[in-house]
Amino acid sequence: MHYRTRAVILKSKDYRDADKLMTVFSEKEGKFRAIARGVKKPRSSMRASLQPFCHSQLYLNRGRDLDLITQTRLLSFYGNIREDLTGTLQVVYLLELLDKALVDRVPMFHLYRDVLNVLEALEQMGYNPLFIRYAELSVLTNSGYKPVMNQCVHCHKEDGLVSVFDLPAGGLVCRNCRKEAGSGFEMSGEALAILRMMLNSPLQALPRVKATPASLEQLELFLERYLEYHLESKFKMKDTMRKLKSLLSGLY
Ligand SMILES: [Zn+2]
Incomplete structure:
Protein backbone atom coordinates (compact mmCIF):
# COMPACT_ATOMS: atom_id res chain seq x y z
CA MET A 1 0.00 0.00 0.00
CA HIS A 2 1.27 3.46 -0.92
CA TYR A 3 0.96 6.54 1.22
CA ARG A 4 2.58 9.89 1.59
CA THR A 5 3.29 12.25 4.44
CA ARG A 6 5.33 15.34 5.17
CA ALA A 7 8.12 14.75 7.66
CA VAL A 8 11.03 16.32 9.50
CA ILE A 9 14.14 14.15 9.11
CA LEU A 10 15.51 13.27 12.55
CA LYS A 11 18.41 11.00 11.70
CA SER A 12 19.82 8.53 9.23
CA LYS A 13 22.04 5.55 9.67
CA ASP A 14 23.83 3.28 7.18
CA TYR A 15 21.90 0.16 6.36
CA ARG A 16 22.42 -2.61 3.82
CA ASP A 17 24.45 -1.79 0.67
CA ALA A 18 23.51 1.67 -0.56
CA ASP A 19 20.48 1.92 1.71
CA LYS A 20 19.91 4.05 4.76
CA LEU A 21 17.65 3.57 7.73
CA MET A 22 15.82 6.86 8.30
CA THR A 23 14.11 8.07 11.46
CA VAL A 24 11.51 10.73 10.72
CA PHE A 25 8.87 12.75 12.57
CA GLY A 38 19.87 3.32 -2.86
CA VAL A 39 20.10 6.73 -1.23
CA LYS A 40 23.87 6.45 -0.74
CA LYS A 41 24.43 6.29 -4.49
CA PRO A 42 25.78 9.64 -5.68
CA ARG A 43 23.03 10.04 -8.23
CA SER A 44 20.13 9.19 -5.96
CA SER A 45 17.49 11.89 -6.33
CA MET A 46 16.48 11.40 -2.67
CA ARG A 47 19.83 12.38 -1.17
CA ALA A 48 19.17 16.10 -0.80
CA SER A 49 15.82 15.70 0.92
CA LEU A 50 16.74 12.97 3.39
CA GLN A 51 19.28 14.76 5.56
CA PRO A 52 18.76 16.20 9.01
CA PHE A 53 17.60 19.86 8.86
CA CYS A 54 15.18 18.94 6.05
CA HIS A 55 11.41 19.07 5.91
CA SER A 56 10.33 16.80 3.07
CA GLN A 57 7.37 15.17 1.42
CA LEU A 58 7.84 11.40 1.58
CA TYR A 59 6.19 8.80 -0.64
CA LEU A 60 6.21 5.35 0.96
CA ASN A 61 5.30 1.72 0.51
CA ARG A 62 4.15 -0.23 3.53
CA GLY A 63 6.51 -3.07 4.33
CA ARG A 64 6.02 -6.08 6.56
CA ASP A 65 8.52 -4.78 9.06
CA LEU A 66 9.87 -1.43 7.87
CA ASP A 67 8.29 0.82 5.27
CA LEU A 68 10.17 1.79 2.15
CA ILE A 69 10.68 5.39 1.07
CA THR A 70 10.26 5.33 -2.71
CA GLN A 71 10.31 9.04 -3.57
CA THR A 72 10.91 12.35 -1.86
CA ARG A 73 10.43 16.03 -2.43
CA LEU A 74 12.30 18.67 -0.46
CA LEU A 75 9.95 21.24 1.07
CA SER A 76 12.39 23.24 3.22
CA PHE A 77 16.07 23.00 3.99
CA TYR A 78 17.03 24.91 7.11
CA GLY A 79 20.50 25.76 5.87
CA ASN A 80 20.98 29.15 7.54
CA ILE A 81 20.88 27.49 10.94
CA ARG A 82 23.99 25.56 10.01
CA GLU A 83 25.99 28.76 9.56
CA ASP A 84 25.98 29.20 13.31
CA LEU A 85 27.69 26.65 15.58
CA THR A 86 25.45 27.17 18.62
CA GLY A 87 22.33 27.09 16.46
CA THR A 88 23.51 23.92 14.74
CA LEU A 89 24.22 22.14 18.03
CA GLN A 90 20.88 23.23 19.45
CA VAL A 91 18.96 21.91 16.45
CA VAL A 92 20.87 18.62 16.55
CA TYR A 93 19.89 18.45 20.23
CA LEU A 94 16.25 19.20 19.37
CA LEU A 95 16.17 16.41 16.75
CA GLU A 96 17.65 14.01 19.31
CA LEU A 97 15.10 15.12 21.90
CA LEU A 98 12.25 14.43 19.47
CA ASP A 99 13.68 11.01 18.63
CA LYS A 100 13.75 10.12 22.33
CA ALA A 101 10.48 11.72 23.39
CA LEU A 102 8.23 10.50 20.60
CA VAL A 103 6.47 7.16 20.64
CA ASP A 104 6.43 5.21 17.37
CA ARG A 105 3.46 5.84 15.07
CA VAL A 118 10.63 26.76 15.55
CA LEU A 119 12.84 25.58 12.67
CA GLU A 120 11.37 28.30 10.46
CA ALA A 121 11.96 30.96 13.14
CA LEU A 122 15.57 29.87 13.65
CA GLU A 123 16.09 29.94 9.89
CA GLN A 124 14.55 33.39 9.40
CA MET A 125 15.54 35.19 12.59
CA GLY A 126 18.72 33.44 13.65
CA TYR A 127 19.50 31.58 16.84
CA ASN A 128 17.52 32.53 19.94
CA PRO A 129 17.70 30.16 22.92
CA LEU A 130 14.02 30.83 23.69
CA PHE A 131 13.01 29.17 20.41
CA ILE A 132 14.59 25.92 21.62
CA ARG A 133 12.98 26.32 25.07
CA TYR A 134 9.64 26.80 23.30
CA ALA A 135 10.13 23.51 21.43
CA GLU A 136 11.04 21.75 24.69
CA LEU A 137 7.88 23.06 26.33
CA SER A 138 5.84 21.84 23.38
CA VAL A 139 7.38 18.36 23.72
CA LEU A 140 6.41 18.35 27.41
CA THR A 141 2.94 19.80 26.91
CA ASN A 142 2.11 17.39 24.10
CA VAL A 153 0.32 21.18 41.98
CA HIS A 154 -0.49 19.44 45.29
CA CYS A 155 -3.44 21.25 46.91
CA HIS A 156 -4.65 23.27 43.83
CA LYS A 157 -4.81 26.52 45.80
CA GLU A 158 -3.99 29.59 43.76
CA ASP A 159 -2.51 31.76 46.49
CA GLY A 160 0.64 31.42 48.47
CA LEU A 161 2.63 30.02 45.54
CA VAL A 162 6.40 29.99 46.00
CA SER A 163 9.07 29.94 43.29
CA VAL A 164 9.72 26.25 43.63
CA PHE A 165 8.83 23.71 40.95
CA ASP A 166 8.20 20.12 41.97
CA LEU A 167 9.71 18.11 39.09
CA PRO A 168 8.03 14.74 39.74
CA ALA A 169 4.60 16.35 40.33
CA GLY A 170 5.04 18.76 37.41
CA GLY A 171 4.19 22.14 38.85
CA LEU A 172 4.69 24.96 41.33
CA VAL A 173 3.99 24.44 45.01
CA CYS A 174 2.48 26.70 47.68
CA ARG A 175 3.99 27.64 51.05
CA ASN A 176 2.10 24.87 52.83
CA CYS A 177 3.13 22.17 50.37
CA ARG A 178 6.75 23.34 50.05
CA LYS A 179 7.95 20.33 52.05
CA MET A 197 4.70 33.85 29.10
CA MET A 198 6.05 31.09 26.84
CA LEU A 199 3.19 28.79 27.83
CA ASN A 200 0.62 31.41 26.88
CA SER A 201 2.09 33.16 23.85
CA PRO A 202 2.79 32.36 20.24
CA LEU A 203 6.36 31.80 19.11
CA GLN A 204 6.36 35.15 17.29
CA ALA A 205 6.27 36.96 20.64
CA LEU A 206 9.58 35.50 21.83
CA PRO A 207 12.06 37.79 20.04
CA ARG A 208 10.64 40.73 22.03
CA VAL A 209 11.36 39.07 25.38
CA LYS A 210 14.22 40.64 27.30
CA ALA A 211 15.89 38.00 29.42
CA THR A 212 19.07 38.16 31.47
CA PRO A 213 21.74 35.51 30.79
CA ALA A 214 21.11 34.15 34.31
CA SER A 215 17.40 33.58 33.58
CA LEU A 216 18.14 31.97 30.23
CA GLU A 217 20.59 29.63 31.90
CA GLN A 218 18.12 28.79 34.64
CA LEU A 219 15.34 28.06 32.14
CA GLU A 220 17.65 25.82 30.14
CA LEU A 221 18.66 23.87 33.22
CA PHE A 222 15.09 23.67 34.48
CA LEU A 223 13.77 22.24 31.20
CA GLU A 224 16.71 19.86 30.93
CA ARG A 225 15.96 18.47 34.41
CA TYR A 226 12.21 18.32 33.84
CA LEU A 227 12.60 16.55 30.49
CA GLU A 228 15.18 14.19 31.93
CA TYR A 229 12.93 13.33 34.82
CA HIS A 230 10.02 12.42 32.60
CA LEU A 231 11.87 10.94 29.65
CA GLU A 232 14.32 9.10 31.84
CA SER A 233 17.25 9.53 29.56
CA LYS A 234 20.25 11.77 29.43
CA PHE A 235 20.70 13.85 26.33
CA LYS A 236 23.94 13.14 24.59
CA MET A 237 23.94 16.50 22.86
CA LYS A 238 23.78 18.41 26.14
CA ASP A 239 26.97 16.72 27.29
CA THR A 240 28.63 17.36 23.95
CA MET A 241 27.70 21.04 24.12
CA ARG A 242 29.06 21.33 27.65
CA LYS A 243 32.36 19.78 26.60
CA LEU A 244 32.58 22.05 23.56
CA LYS A 245 31.83 25.09 25.70
CA SER A 246 34.54 24.29 28.23
CA LEU A 247 36.94 23.50 25.41
CA LEU A 248 36.24 26.83 23.75
CA SER A 249 36.48 28.78 26.99
CA GLY A 250 39.88 27.19 27.56
CA LEU A 251 41.04 28.51 24.18
CA TYR A 252 40.17 32.15 24.71
ZN1 LIG B 1 -0.29 23.52 48.13
Whole structure:
Protein backbone atom coordinates (compact mmCIF):
# COMPACT_ATOMS: atom_id res chain seq x y z
CA MET A 1 0.00 0.00 0.00
CA HIS A 2 1.27 3.46 -0.92
CA TYR A 3 0.96 6.54 1.22
CA ARG A 4 2.58 9.89 1.59
CA THR A 5 3.29 12.25 4.44
CA ARG A 6 5.33 15.34 5.17
CA ALA A 7 8.12 14.75 7.66
CA VAL A 8 11.03 16.32 9.50
CA ILE A 9 14.14 14.15 9.11
CA LEU A 10 15.51 13.27 12.55
CA LYS A 11 18.41 11.00 11.70
CA SER A 12 19.82 8.53 9.23
CA LYS A 13 22.04 5.55 9.67
CA ASP A 14 23.83 3.28 7.18
CA TYR A 15 21.90 0.16 6.36
CA ARG A 16 22.42 -2.61 3.82
CA ASP A 17 24.45 -1.79 0.67
CA ALA A 18 23.51 1.67 -0.56
CA ASP A 19 20.48 1.92 1.71
CA LYS A 20 19.91 4.05 4.76
CA LEU A 21 17.65 3.57 7.73
CA MET A 22 15.82 6.86 8.30
CA THR A 23 14.11 8.07 11.46
CA VAL A 24 11.51 10.73 10.72
CA PHE A 25 8.87 12.75 12.57
CA SER A 26 5.93 12.69 10.19
CA GLU A 27 2.83 14.82 10.15
CA LYS A 28 0.36 11.96 9.72
CA GLU A 29 1.90 9.08 11.66
CA GLY A 30 4.30 10.62 14.15
CA LYS A 31 7.78 9.16 14.49
CA PHE A 32 8.75 6.07 12.53
CA ARG A 33 11.70 4.41 10.85
CA ALA A 34 11.83 3.55 7.15
CA ILE A 35 14.36 2.36 4.59
CA ALA A 36 15.58 4.67 1.84
CA ARG A 37 16.80 2.34 -0.87
CA GLY A 38 19.87 3.32 -2.86
CA VAL A 39 20.10 6.73 -1.23
CA LYS A 40 23.87 6.45 -0.74
CA LYS A 41 24.43 6.29 -4.49
CA PRO A 42 25.78 9.64 -5.68
CA ARG A 43 23.03 10.04 -8.23
CA SER A 44 20.13 9.19 -5.96
CA SER A 45 17.49 11.89 -6.33
CA MET A 46 16.48 11.40 -2.67
CA ARG A 47 19.83 12.38 -1.17
CA ALA A 48 19.17 16.10 -0.80
CA SER A 49 15.82 15.70 0.92
CA LEU A 50 16.74 12.97 3.39
CA GLN A 51 19.28 14.76 5.56
CA PRO A 52 18.76 16.20 9.01
CA PHE A 53 17.60 19.86 8.86
CA CYS A 54 15.18 18.94 6.05
CA HIS A 55 11.41 19.07 5.91
CA SER A 56 10.33 16.80 3.07
CA GLN A 57 7.37 15.17 1.42
CA LEU A 58 7.84 11.40 1.58
CA TYR A 59 6.19 8.80 -0.64
CA LEU A 60 6.21 5.35 0.96
CA ASN A 61 5.30 1.72 0.51
CA ARG A 62 4.15 -0.23 3.53
CA GLY A 63 6.51 -3.07 4.33
CA ARG A 64 6.02 -6.08 6.56
CA ASP A 65 8.52 -4.78 9.06
CA LEU A 66 9.87 -1.43 7.87
CA ASP A 67 8.29 0.82 5.27
CA LEU A 68 10.17 1.79 2.15
CA ILE A 69 10.68 5.39 1.07
CA THR A 70 10.26 5.33 -2.71
CA GLN A 71 10.31 9.04 -3.57
CA THR A 72 10.91 12.35 -1.86
CA ARG A 73 10.43 16.03 -2.43
CA LEU A 74 12.30 18.67 -0.46
CA LEU A 75 9.95 21.24 1.07
CA SER A 76 12.39 23.24 3.22
CA PHE A 77 16.07 23.00 3.99
CA TYR A 78 17.03 24.91 7.11
CA GLY A 79 20.50 25.76 5.87
CA ASN A 80 20.98 29.15 7.54
CA ILE A 81 20.88 27.49 10.94
CA ARG A 82 23.99 25.56 10.01
CA GLU A 83 25.99 28.76 9.56
CA ASP A 84 25.98 29.20 13.31
CA LEU A 85 27.69 26.65 15.58
CA THR A 86 25.45 27.17 18.62
CA GLY A 87 22.33 27.09 16.46
CA THR A 88 23.51 23.92 14.74
CA LEU A 89 24.22 22.14 18.03
CA GLN A 90 20.88 23.23 19.45
CA VAL A 91 18.96 21.91 16.45
CA VAL A 92 20.87 18.62 16.55
CA TYR A 93 19.89 18.45 20.23
CA LEU A 94 16.25 19.20 19.37
CA LEU A 95 16.17 16.41 16.75
CA GLU A 96 17.65 14.01 19.31
CA LEU A 97 15.10 15.12 21.90
CA LEU A 98 12.25 14.43 19.47
CA ASP A 99 13.68 11.01 18.63
CA LYS A 100 13.75 10.12 22.33
CA ALA A 101 10.48 11.72 23.39
CA LEU A 102 8.23 10.50 20.60
CA VAL A 103 6.47 7.16 20.64
CA ASP A 104 6.43 5.21 17.37
CA ARG A 105 3.46 5.84 15.07
CA VAL A 106 1.62 8.14 17.44
CA PRO A 107 0.62 11.31 15.55
CA MET A 108 1.40 14.59 17.36
CA PHE A 109 -0.12 17.31 15.21
CA HIS A 110 0.42 20.24 17.57
CA LEU A 111 4.01 19.32 18.29
CA TYR A 112 4.67 18.81 14.60
CA ARG A 113 3.37 22.30 13.84
CA ASP A 114 5.40 23.82 16.70
CA VAL A 115 8.61 22.10 15.58
CA LEU A 116 8.18 23.40 12.04
CA ASN A 117 7.51 26.91 13.36
CA VAL A 118 10.63 26.76 15.55
CA LEU A 119 12.84 25.58 12.67
CA GLU A 120 11.37 28.30 10.46
CA ALA A 121 11.96 30.96 13.14
CA LEU A 122 15.57 29.87 13.65
CA GLU A 123 16.09 29.94 9.89
CA GLN A 124 14.55 33.39 9.40
CA MET A 125 15.54 35.19 12.59
CA GLY A 126 18.72 33.44 13.65
CA TYR A 127 19.50 31.58 16.84
CA ASN A 128 17.52 32.53 19.94
CA PRO A 129 17.70 30.16 22.92
CA LEU A 130 14.02 30.83 23.69
CA PHE A 131 13.01 29.17 20.41
CA ILE A 132 14.59 25.92 21.62
CA ARG A 133 12.98 26.32 25.07
CA TYR A 134 9.64 26.80 23.30
CA ALA A 135 10.13 23.51 21.43
CA GLU A 136 11.04 21.75 24.69
CA LEU A 137 7.88 23.06 26.33
CA SER A 138 5.84 21.84 23.38
CA VAL A 139 7.38 18.36 23.72
CA LEU A 140 6.41 18.35 27.41
CA THR A 141 2.94 19.80 26.91
CA ASN A 142 2.11 17.39 24.10
CA SER A 143 3.42 14.44 26.12
CA GLY A 144 1.08 15.24 29.02
CA TYR A 145 3.59 17.11 31.21
CA LYS A 146 2.51 20.71 30.77
CA PRO A 147 3.97 22.59 33.75
CA VAL A 148 1.26 23.64 36.24
CA MET A 149 2.02 27.30 36.90
CA ASN A 150 -1.16 28.95 38.17
CA GLN A 151 -2.00 26.81 41.16
CA CYS A 152 -0.26 24.55 43.62
CA VAL A 153 0.32 21.18 41.98
CA HIS A 154 -0.49 19.44 45.29
CA CYS A 155 -3.44 21.25 46.91
CA HIS A 156 -4.65 23.27 43.83
CA LYS A 157 -4.81 26.52 45.80
CA GLU A 158 -3.99 29.59 43.76
CA ASP A 159 -2.51 31.76 46.49
CA GLY A 160 0.64 31.42 48.47
CA LEU A 161 2.63 30.02 45.54
CA VAL A 162 6.40 29.99 46.00
CA SER A 163 9.07 29.94 43.29
CA VAL A 164 9.72 26.25 43.63
CA PHE A 165 8.83 23.71 40.95
CA ASP A 166 8.20 20.12 41.97
CA LEU A 167 9.71 18.11 39.09
CA PRO A 168 8.03 14.74 39.74
CA ALA A 169 4.60 16.35 40.33
CA GLY A 170 5.04 18.76 37.41
CA GLY A 171 4.19 22.14 38.85
CA LEU A 172 4.69 24.96 41.33
CA VAL A 173 3.99 24.44 45.01
CA CYS A 174 2.48 26.70 47.68
CA ARG A 175 3.99 27.64 51.05
CA ASN A 176 2.10 24.87 52.83
CA CYS A 177 3.13 22.17 50.37
CA ARG A 178 6.75 23.34 50.05
CA LYS A 179 7.95 20.33 52.05
CA GLU A 180 6.31 17.93 49.57
CA ALA A 181 8.61 19.17 46.82
CA GLY A 182 11.70 17.36 47.98
CA SER A 183 13.49 17.63 44.64
CA GLY A 184 12.11 21.10 44.04
CA PHE A 185 13.73 23.36 41.50
CA GLU A 186 14.02 26.97 42.70
CA MET A 187 13.48 29.62 40.09
CA SER A 188 13.91 33.37 39.97
CA GLY A 189 10.88 35.60 39.48
CA GLU A 190 12.12 36.54 36.03
CA ALA A 191 12.61 32.92 34.89
CA LEU A 192 9.10 32.10 36.16
CA ALA A 193 7.61 35.06 34.32
CA ILE A 194 9.27 34.02 31.05
CA LEU A 195 8.12 30.43 31.52
CA ARG A 196 4.51 31.57 32.08
CA MET A 197 4.70 33.85 29.10
CA MET A 198 6.05 31.09 26.84
CA LEU A 199 3.19 28.79 27.83
CA ASN A 200 0.62 31.41 26.88
CA SER A 201 2.09 33.16 23.85
CA PRO A 202 2.79 32.36 20.24
CA LEU A 203 6.36 31.80 19.11
CA GLN A 204 6.36 35.15 17.29
CA ALA A 205 6.27 36.96 20.64
CA LEU A 206 9.58 35.50 21.83
CA PRO A 207 12.06 37.79 20.04
CA ARG A 208 10.64 40.73 22.03
CA VAL A 209 11.36 39.07 25.38
CA LYS A 210 14.22 40.64 27.30
CA ALA A 211 15.89 38.00 29.42
CA THR A 212 19.07 38.16 31.47
CA PRO A 213 21.74 35.51 30.79
CA ALA A 214 21.11 34.15 34.31
CA SER A 215 17.40 33.58 33.58
CA LEU A 216 18.14 31.97 30.23
CA GLU A 217 20.59 29.63 31.90
CA GLN A 218 18.12 28.79 34.64
CA LEU A 219 15.34 28.06 32.14
CA GLU A 220 17.65 25.82 30.14
CA LEU A 221 18.66 23.87 33.22
CA PHE A 222 15.09 23.67 34.48
CA LEU A 223 13.77 22.24 31.20
CA GLU A 224 16.71 19.86 30.93
CA ARG A 225 15.96 18.47 34.41
CA TYR A 226 12.21 18.32 33.84
CA LEU A 227 12.60 16.55 30.49
CA GLU A 228 15.18 14.19 31.93
CA TYR A 229 12.93 13.33 34.82
CA HIS A 230 10.02 12.42 32.60
CA LEU A 231 11.87 10.94 29.65
CA GLU A 232 14.32 9.10 31.84
CA SER A 233 17.25 9.53 29.56
CA LYS A 234 20.25 11.77 29.43
CA PHE A 235 20.70 13.85 26.33
CA LYS A 236 23.94 13.14 24.59
CA MET A 237 23.94 16.50 22.86
CA LYS A 238 23.78 18.41 26.14
CA ASP A 239 26.97 16.72 27.29
CA THR A 240 28.63 17.36 23.95
CA MET A 241 27.70 21.04 24.12
CA ARG A 242 29.06 21.33 27.65
CA LYS A 243 32.36 19.78 26.60
CA LEU A 244 32.58 22.05 23.56
CA LYS A 245 31.83 25.09 25.70
CA SER A 246 34.54 24.29 28.23
CA LEU A 247 36.94 23.50 25.41
CA LEU A 248 36.24 26.83 23.75
CA SER A 249 36.48 28.78 26.99
CA GLY A 250 39.88 27.19 27.56
CA LEU A 251 41.04 28.51 24.18
CA TYR A 252 40.17 32.15 24.71
ZN1 LIG B 1 -0.29 23.52 48.13
